[in-house]
Amino acid sequence: MVFGVAFAIRAVFLFQSLETPYFGAPFLDEKYFYEWAKRISHGQLSYEQAFFRAPLYAYTLGGLFAIAGPNFFLPKLLQHLLGSVAAVLIFKIAERCFDRRTAWVAGLLAALYPPLIFFEGEMLDISLQCFFYPALILIGLRSLSDPRWRWTMLFGLVAGTAAIARPNILLLVACWLVLQVVLGARWGGWRAPHGGFARAGAIVALVVLWMMPPLIHNVRADGSWVPISTYAGVNLYIGNREMADGYTASTPRPYEFFGDYQDSVELFARREAEIAVGQPLTGSEIQRFWLWRTWETITGRLSHCIGLLLKKIVLFWNGYEIRNNKDVYFALKFTPALDWLHRVWNFRVLAPLGLLGIALAALRRPAAQRVENLWLALGVAAHMVSVVLFFVCDRYRLPVTPLLIVFAAGALTTIWQWANEGDFRQAGFAAVGLACLAFLTNLPWFDMSPAVAHKDVWNVANCYKEKGQLDEALRWYERFVQLNADFADGWNNLGEVYVRKNRIEDALACFERAARLDQRVSLPWNNVGFCRLKLGDPEGALSAYEEAIKRAPNNRIARNGRAEALAALGREKEALAELDSLLVDDPDFVLALWTKAAILARRGDIAEASDLLNRALELAPPDTAAEIRADPALTQVLPAETKEKQR
Structure with a gap:
């Protein structure tokens, strides 16, 4: 029943999402994984650099694309199936930690939890983590009651797989290793052949075994002895730098790319580190650079960093869903069924219920069940730590929700039991505690501004542009400029739509405005040059392309445009020399x-x-x-x- 309910609501969401502007137009992290998976499906299994992101999701998606071709429906369908299975796992966890009634409540709450459903519909690795997290918790619970080695081996296999999907799950694995050693008596003693140390060693060996393929790739790619990926260092810096606010994931400085899509954080990490050092760096060297830069920041401003950490803990438990790539409140407006459900069942409700459930489990559960509840609570704490070390947002917080749902179900059934038994005193105390927690977790503690309406409108316009729906794109871009007339990227994108509609003069006006608004970037000048050529003004085009090259000497698109402008001016020899130089760099x-x-x-x-x-x-x-x-x-x-x- 839990699986059926979970999949039914997910199917409704999936089919409603087919008509949204986002479907078929990935951007930011989704585009990163989509493009990576396409390259894998075409046979490009290795790269010249160490993995920046953990590779499992991209290779899984790439394998699917190799079989079924690049598409958006099938991966999301499979992710929703995985999410439906995760709801069953949550049912099983609650059954082992509490009772059958609590299990039904937890399973149905998980089946209907909108943020889980929403992010299962995104082409992101978070869908795997939201499955692996409850899977590891459940395997650990089985191992606590069943001393057979198969549970230990299964834990190691799943932990290793999860680690190459999202390495921060290793903190949960570390908690389990400590628990195995501390509770060694359950498996015949600490030093027994089948005791806690032996089992912990087996798990470590299996996790390391799973890490070997990405490690071998990274060593062969650029000599980086990095077991999985290199993005931890720069993200640690972004989350703890001097101007960090605890939830904004943007880089201090944008770097442009010219050609295939590149991740802005990866580009920043490499360019900034190589400029600082003055030479090309390997992935592991870039990782060390940012770890050292973070260490210098923390030790130089320790009191500030402690305050920032406390702020991030508060943000982690705050009911507001802080955006990362998309604002969930805005995006859900395109899928009415899930939007209405999200209005009543969200983290504003889950956080206080989950915290109350943790407290009640610690105070009321029999001694025999306290180890199981401790393991569950360690899962919550481990994930919280793995998030607040970096920065907080809805997507990175999400894997903790399956465990909070179990505790929330425990709180609800406990209060119901007290009320049913006529113990209104304890039920009243619990209700007061819940009200206090709801108040504390839903206060706007900090002067946050995570909702950025113009960016959401801009994203929708970009999606329509990507899909070739130019009239819709134009309507949304015009709405965007009414919200924020000073955002250069928006004017640049509006100009691109005008170009595709052959309104070159309108496009030129947009590109020139974008160039004035952001003097740092070269792309608007590229587009000014293109329009000038189209309008028969090669002198103006040449000037625009040279402005672009001045801002970004590596802008090969501008250099190519400069050659076109030179040829149009009759300076073919110079044009061919420019093109020959480009083709020497990249034939x-x-x-x-x-x-x-x-x-x-x-x-x-x-x-x-x-x-x-x-x-x-x-x-x-x-x-x-x-x-x-x-x-x-x-x-x-x-x-x-x-x-x-x-x-």
Whole structure:
């Protein structure tokens, strides 16, 4: 029944989500995993650098894409199935720690908990962690009552798998290892052949075994002796730096990328560290750089960092869902069923109920069950610590909710039992305690501003643009600029929509405004140059591209545009020299191949132009290849079969 209820509500949410702007248009972390998985599905199983993020989710998604092709529905369906199984695991945990009635309450609460359902619908590794967390807790509970080795071995296997999905789960594993040693008598004594030390050693061995594939990859990639990934160091710095507020995950300085999507945090970590050191660095060296920078920050401002840590603990228990990539309150408006459910069943309700349940379990449970409840409470504490060391947001807090749901169910059934037995004194005390906890966890303790309406509107507009729904995108961008007329990225994106609608003059006005609003970045100047060329102003285009290069000398798109502008001005020799320089750096740079082929074709160098064109078409993605074939400058050098198709 629990599985059926869980999957039914998830199915409703999934089918409603098909019509949302977000479906089929991943951005930020979702886009990172989606693009990574696509590369894996095409056979790119290793990389030149150590893993920045834990690899399990991307490789699982990549395997699925290799079988079924890149898509959005199937992964989300499977994640919802996994979430439905997790609800059953929560039922089993509550049954072992409390009783059957509490298990039913916990299972149904988990089946209907909107944040779990929402994040299962995101292409993010959090869906795996929200399954592995209750799975490890349940296996630990079974091991406490059943001394057979199979539970120890299963714990090690699941822990190792979970670690390469999200390494912070290792803190929970460490708690279990300590518990096994302390409670060694349950397995025949600490030093017995089957005792606590032996079992702890077996678990460590299995976890290390699972870490070996990513470790081998990282060593072979760039010599980094990093067991899983390298993102802990920079995220530790972001969460504890001088200007950290405890919940904002953005980097102190943005770095642009030109070409395939790159994670902004990964880009910042590498560029900032290499600039500071003055040479290229491996993944492990970057990790050490940021760990040392964090240590210097903490030791230099210890009292501030302690205060920040306490603030993050308060934020962890606060009822408000602090956004990371999406604002859950805004995003759920597109799925009415889950939105209405979320209005009554959310972390504002769960946090006080869960805390009350922890207190009641500590005070009332029989001695024989206190170890089980201790293990459950350690799970809550371990995850809280793993989050507050960095920064707090709804998504990173989420894996603690299955355990809090168990405690919340325990609190509800205990109060019900007291009321049913006529013990209104204890029920009243519990109700007062619940009211106090609800008040404390829902106070706006800090001057937070996590809700950023213009960014949510901007994200929706970007999604429509990504899917080619330009009229909808335009409507949302126009709504965006009414909310915040000083956000440069929004004007730049609005200009891109105008370009695709062939409103070049409107686009130029947007790009110029974006360039004025943010003088640091080069991308708006790229787009100004493009529009100037389209409008027949190569001098203005050349000036714009040089402004872009001044801000980002590595902006190869601007350098390619500069070559186009030079060619339009009749300075073909300079243009070809610029393109040759680009192709020395990257012989597979499609834009440079395309531009050089067009220049040579106009000069009458048909043979060389044809070679470059064929190379560009071979490398280009389908959309870009279609644009290349439509270039009038290349008509005379297109392959015969392409000309025939165009007719």
